[in-house]
Amino acid sequence: MKILVDADACPVKEEIYKVAWRHEVPVTIVSNSPIRVPAHPLIERVVVSDGFDAADDWIAERADPLSVCVTADILLADRCLKARAAVLAPNGKPFTTSSIGAAVATRAIMADLRAGAVGDPVGGPAPFSKADRSRFLSALDEALVRLKRGR
Numbered sequence: 001m002k003i004l005v006d007a008d009a010c011p012v013k014e015e016i017y018k019v020a021w022r023h024e025v026p027v028t029i030v031s032n033s034p035i036r037v038p039a040h041p042l043i044e045r046v047v048v049s050d051g052f053d054a055a056d057d058w059i060a061e062r063a064d065p066l067s068v069c070v071t072a073d074i075l076l077a078d079r080c081l082k083a084r085a086a087v088l089a090p091n092g093k094p095f096t097t098s099s100i101g102a103a104v105a106t107r108a109i110m111a112d113l114r115a116g117a118v119g120d121p122v123g124g125p126a127p128f129s130k131a132d133r134s135r136f137l138s139a140l141d142e143a144l145v146r147l148k149r150g151r
Helices: 013-023 054-062 076-081 102-112 130-148
Strands: 001-006 025-032 043-047 067-070 084-090
Touching: 001 013, 001 054, 013 025, 013 130, 025 054, 054 076, 067 076, 067 130, 076 084, 084 130
Parallel strands: 001 025, 001 067, 025 043, 067 084
Antiparallel strands: none
């Protein structure tokens, strides 16, 4: 088992470390620039090039049925689901094979709305909250327990 983290804008890295240490599961923090990580044998930092989707490509190539991938990137989530990995958003909401199609479609619509293609431009997602952090902790713990039990 392993946890793969799309880390450049991930607000729950500390929570990931805590849950990973409790379950003794290795974590790979993947980013386009160096990010400080704890000096711990279960934590690995991978810095990829700053090329378009370089971190996404690295994670998607290594995602498998024994992985939990943490990302807010819907297109990366889709790629990881196709590799049969469990996928969580930083707010704790799981991406599933039954929900990813709607998420991809909503992403496209929201991109158009934010660009002002229809009517007045709209803002982005709601600010990250304590409830999101708490939901994430619980969801990651549950995902690791499911993997340990063989899903």
